[in-house]
Amino acid sequence: MPAPDPSPSPAATALRPVPVSPTLAINEAIARKRREGVRVLPFGFGEAGIPLHPSLTRELAAGAGRGAYGPVAGSPALRAAAAGYWNRRGLATDPDLVVAGPGSKPLLYALITALGGDLAVPAPSWVTYAAQAALSGAAALHVPTRPGEGGVPDPALLAAAVTGARARGRTVRAVVLTLPDNPTGTLASAATVREVCRVARDLDLVLVSDEIYRDLVHDPARDVPSPARWAPERTVVTTALSKNLAAGGWRIGVARLPDGPFGRALRASLLGLASEIWSSPPAPVQHAAAHAFAEPPELVERVDRSRRLHARIAGAVADRFERAGALLHRPQAAFYLYPDLEPMRDRLERSHGVREGSDLTDLLLERYGVGVLPGAVFGDDPAALRMRVAPSLLYGADDEQRLAALGHPDPASLPWIAAGLDRLSEVLADLGGEAASGHGAPGRGGQAPAALAS
Amino acid sequence: MPAPDPSPSPAATALRPVPVSPTLAINEAIARKRREGVRVLPFGFGEAGIPLHPSLTRELAAGAGRGAYGPVAGSPALRAAAAGYWNRRGLATDPDLVVAGPGSKPLLYALITALGGDLAVPAPSWVTYAAQAALSGAAALHVPTRPGEGGVPDPALLAAAVTGARARGRTVRAVVLTLPDNPTGTLASAATVREVCRVARDLDLVLVSDEIYRDLVHDPARDVPSPARWAPERTVVTTALSKNLAAGGWRIGVARLPDGPFGRALRASLLGLASEIWSSPPAPVQHAAAHAFAEPPELVERVDRSRRLHARIAGAVADRFERAGALLHRPQAAFYLYPDLEPMRDRLERSHGVREGSDLTDLLLERYGVGVLPGAVFGDDPAALRMRVAPSLLYGADDEQRLAALGHPDPASLPWIAAGLDRLSEVLADLGGEAASGHGAPGRGGQAPAALAS
Numbered sequence: 001m002p003a004p005d006p007s008p009s010p011a012a013t014a015l016r017p018v019p020v021s022p023t024l025a026i027n028e029a030i031a032r033k034r035r036e037g038v039r040v041l042p043f044g045f046g047e048a049g050i051p052l053h054p055s056l057t058r059e060l061a062a063g064a065g066r067g068a069y070g071p072v073a074g075s076p077a078l079r080a081a082a083a084g085y086w087n088r089r090g091l092a093t094d095p096d097l098v099v100a101g102p103g104s105k106p107l108l109y110a111l112i113t114a115l116g117g118d119l120a121v122p123a124p125s126w127v128t129y130a131a132q133a134a135l136s137g138a139a140a141l142h143v144p145t146r147p148g149e150g151g152v153p154d155p156a157l158l159a160a161a162v163t164g165a166r167a168r169g170r171t172v173r174a175v176v177l178t179l180p181d182n183p184t185g186t187l188a189s190a191a192t193v194r195e196v197c198r199v200a201r202d203l204d205l206v207l208v209s210d211e212i213y214r215d216l217v218h219d220p221a222r223d224v225p226s227p228a229r230w231a232p233e234r235t236v237v238t239t240a241l242s243k244n245l246a247a248g249g250w251r252i253g254v255a256r257l258p259d260g261p262f263g264r265a266l267r268a269s270l271l272g273l274a275s276e277i278w279s280s281p282p283a284p285v286q287h288a289a290a291h292a293f294a295e296p297p298e299l300v301e302r303v304d305r306s307r308r309l310h311a312r313i314a315g316a317v318a319d320r321f322e323r324a325g326a327l328l329h330r331p332q333a334a335f336y337l338y339p340d341l342e343p344m345r346d347r348l349e350r351s352h353g354v355r356e357g358s359d360l361t362d363l364l365l366e367r368y369g370v371g372v373l374p375g376a377v378f379g380d381d382p383a384a385l386r387m388r389v390a391p392s393l394l395y396g397a398d399d400e401q402r403l404a405a406l407g408h409p410d411p412a413s414l415p416w417i418a419a420g421l422d423r424l425s426e427v428l429a430d431l432g433g434e435a436a437s438g439h440g441a442p443g444r445g446g447q448a449p450a451a452l453a454s
Numbered sequence: 455m456p457a458p459d460p461s462p463s464p465a466a467t468a469l470r471p472v473p474v475s476p477t478l479a480i481n482e483a484i485a486r487k488r489r490e491g492v493r494v495l496p497f498g499f500g501e502a503g504i505p506l507h508p509s510l511t512r513e514l515a516a517g518a519g520r521g522a523y524g525p526v527a528g529s530p531a532l533r534a535a536a537a538g539y540w541n542r543r544g545l546a547t548d549p550d551l552v553v554a555g556p557g558s559k560p561l562l563y564a565l566i567t568a569l570g571g572d573l574a575v576p577a578p579s580w581v582t583y584a585a586q587a588a589l590s591g592a593a594a595l596h597v598p599t600r601p602g603e604g605g606v607p608d609p610a611l612l613a614a615a616v617t618g619a620r621a622r623g624r625t626v627r628a629v630v631l632t633l634p635d636n637p638t639g640t641l642a643s644a645a646t647v648r649e650v651c652r653v654a655r656d657l658d659l660v661l662v663s664d665e666i667y668r669d670l671v672h673d674p675a676r677d678v679p680s681p682a683r684w685a686p687e688r689t690v691v692t693t694a695l696s697k698n699l700a701a702g703g704w705r706i707g708v709a710r711l712p713d714g715p716f717g718r719a720l721r722a723s724l725l726g727l728a729s730e731i732w733s734s735p736p737a738p739v740q741h742a743a744a745h746a747f748a749e750p751p752e753l754v755e756r757v758d759r760s761r762r763l764h765a766r767i768a769g770a771v772a773d774r775f776e777r778a779g780a781l782l783h784r785p786q787a788a789f790y791l792y793p794d795l796e797p798m799r800d801r802l803e804r805s806h807g808v809r810e811g812s813d814l815t816d817l818l819l820e821r822y823g824v825g826v827l828p829g830a831v832f833g834d835d836p837a838a839l840r841m842r843v844a845p846s847l848l849y850g851a852d853d854e855q856r857l858a859a860l861g862h863p864d865p866a867s868l869p870w871i872a873a874g875l876d877r878l879s880e881v882l883a884d885l886g887g888e889a890a891s892g893h894g895a896p897g898r899g900g901q902a903p904a905a906l907a908s
Contacts, residue, residue: 007685009717017726018727047523058518060514069481115470250737265467268474269470276472277586278705284739288518
């Protein structure tokens with residue numbers, strides 16, 4: 001019998017349990033399936049799927065020698081460039097009220113922590129808002145959106161939820177909007193945003209407007225209704241280079257704070273948090289980001305091309321889901337769609353034992369190698385058969401394919417993209433078919449059936 | 455009479471008050487004095503004051519095209535290189551137990567948050583540990599160090615403090631060590647670290663060992679007694695490139711977690727927090743950091759030279775303080791010293807109205823343009839006349855001067871460094887002199903007196 005360990009480890013059970021963000025976890029789960037030799041459709045992770053533009057790479061190389069920490073809020077050059085970016089979009093911006101951080105994710109975390117109190121978020125909404133609220137010691141109030149207007153809580157439901165929470169003794173300080181929206185790929189109307197602004201004023205809520213997908217509205221003529229237009233005194237806007245210029249791995253984001261005493265105080269609190277959590281954004285990246293936010297013609301063209309590519313492929317994927325019988329609001333922005341397989345519920349349960357959304361997405365990953373995220377991770381009803389589909393990693397396996405996709409007038413016809421789309425149709429047909437071929441229960445961890453893997 | 459504002463801003467008073475980290479704030483305060491035309495001695499900020507090595511800049515440029523997020527824990531190449539770095543220092547390391555982040559500061563924040571509970575820290579210690587504990591909703595227990603052994607709480611006092619806090623109903627989960635130490639520039643003995651390891655086992659505390667200055671011990675033959683050697687099952691080690699290679703602005707750090715079930719569970723919690731707070735460390739920087747942690751000969755030589763430079767100048771500054779009558783433990787590592795002006799207390803009070811540490815550092819900044827931080831910001835007794843002096847920004851005003859300092863056998867003789875040292879002696883002489891020249895009270899915001907500014 002072995003002697004008892006003389007130096008037992010600390011109790012792991014006392015640790016704070018924080019699961020990895022589902023959007024990042026699905027990325028790693030898909031990589032695992034790939035290592036197992038499974039043919040995958042990586043529709044889980046919100047990465048733009050296009051290469052960095054060479055002028056960005058060149059500017060980062062030019063800034064590589066910047067080793068000093070620099071100001072907590074980011075360099076004056078970066079803050080001025082970000083102010084210019086917003087000025088060109090009709091939001092007059094004082095560079096002193098711009099704060100940069102290592103991504104808009106940490107900026108949102110610091111904002112939510114600085115504001116304190118519970119946070120109203122749309123249902124569904126990006127997984128991280130609610131997770132960050134929980135980390136800061138608060139709760140998220142999930143408020144349903146109007147149909148087809150993802151990212152903005154229904155104004156009447158927002159008022160009721162905040163009033164109700166306050167009546168129960170909770171402090172609610174802010175509401176998050178996502179314009180345009182992740183996970184639904186839709187854009188709320190100006191009318192709805194204005195109503196939310198009115199509710200925010202009536203109930204003294206701060207509006208946090210995550211506009212990271214602003215430049216990726218499929219119809220470039222369509223206006224993005226930022227609440228900063230109607231409630232400038234209480235709106236914080238965040239954005240980054242991760243989505244429009246595919247620089248997610250660079251870790252840079254910016255926040256635009258409201259003018260006036262509240263904005264100045266928020267800036268002080270935000271910089272205090274930034275100084276204790278991350279010091280400053282990466283200095284070489286700040287140099288390149290100043291170039292990007294100045295929007296030179298080659299980057300404007302790159303964003304235009306990527307917007308067209310996202311529109312084409314999201315549209316093609318939507319077609320496949322609709323043909324298979326799914327319900328769906330047509331994607332209007334970014335590289336997301338949010339189909340609902342409710343019309344196939346009976347067959348899914350009979351053939352595959354699917355009862356709720358996560359059964360469906362587990363089945364899709366384990367049997368078919370299709371990585372998507374169930375609506376529940378975005379705060380949607382767990383029973384619903386809704387899921388977020390992010391087809392941008394279909395654009396290519398390498399930069400050569402991705403550049404070809406960016407330049408092609410009909411990217412869905414490129415062989416590797418067409419193959420992915422056809423594979424999706426095949427999976428959806430198999431999913432929705434009757435149980436006739438022995439596919440009764442989902443084969444956890446198994447290979448895709450031979451008939452489909454071909 | 456103007457109409458009342460129809461859309462009042464949210465109440466700024468409801469915001470979470472978080473002051474900017476004093477180490478970063480002094481950097482900005484010194485920049486302000488400089489803009490006012492004051493001749494400054496920037497001894498406030500813990501920046502290494504040497505240029506980036508060209509091979510680092512080259513590697514960052516080579517990695518500039520990396521735009522994808524990549525794994526939350528950092529790239530396999532970076533984690534393997536960091537494991538190699540620790541292996542060469544006698545700490546066998548599994549790359550799977552290495553987690554990279556955008557600086558060791560956010561890693562420490564996530565660790566402290568994951569561990570939960572109150573945090574024992576040395577008094578004095580780096581400002582951020584206690585601030586991060588407060589942000590995570592816990593308290594810091596400041597435990598005095600043994601004389602000349604900064605960075606490690608006195609073991610008996612640690613045991614008493616933790617036992618006492620627990621008796622008052624507090625949960626205390628971890629203790630931070632800084633080896634070698636910021637702010638004192640000293641290195642604790644192996645005997646003291648071993649005693650702390652024993653206390654940690656007896657009281658089931660996790661040891662968080664911040665070893666960011668490990669490679670900057672002035673005597674390169676001297677052993678750095680990491681607690682990972684004696685309490686491997688409960689020790690987390692952190693380090694970064696900010697200090698030994700002056701890449702603070704790059705924002706990259708690594709943590710080495712203990713092997714076994716506790717370490718694995720801590721990794722899971724840490725990655726959950728990382729995924730919701732910062733996603734991943736900057737990808738191009740990870741590429742360059744993998745090169746740095748592999749320790750190619752040119753970087754080993756650079757660290758050697760910078761260690762010698764830090765030793766020479768910290769020693770020269772210590773000489774000036776000693777000659778002026780200050781008490782001081784001779785600096786043994788990094789670019790910090792921690793003089794105590796207690797022997798000058800009577801004169802400081804009579805001539806300058808100085809009663810406590812922050813009076814002294816305010817006087818030094820406002821009258822003399824000397825930026826240093828009072829001991830109180832590090833958790834030391836506010837009444838004490840101790841302060842942290844970081845002379846590394848004396849090495850040069852530009853990279854040409856800094857390279858000359860790195861290469862010089864007697865850098866204190868270089869004209870710009872000698873001028874800074876002489877200015878310091880002048881200030882200390884004036885500080886300690888009797889009030890005979892009308893310098894009765896500190897002249898807030900004024901220029902340095904003409905007799906000194908020349």
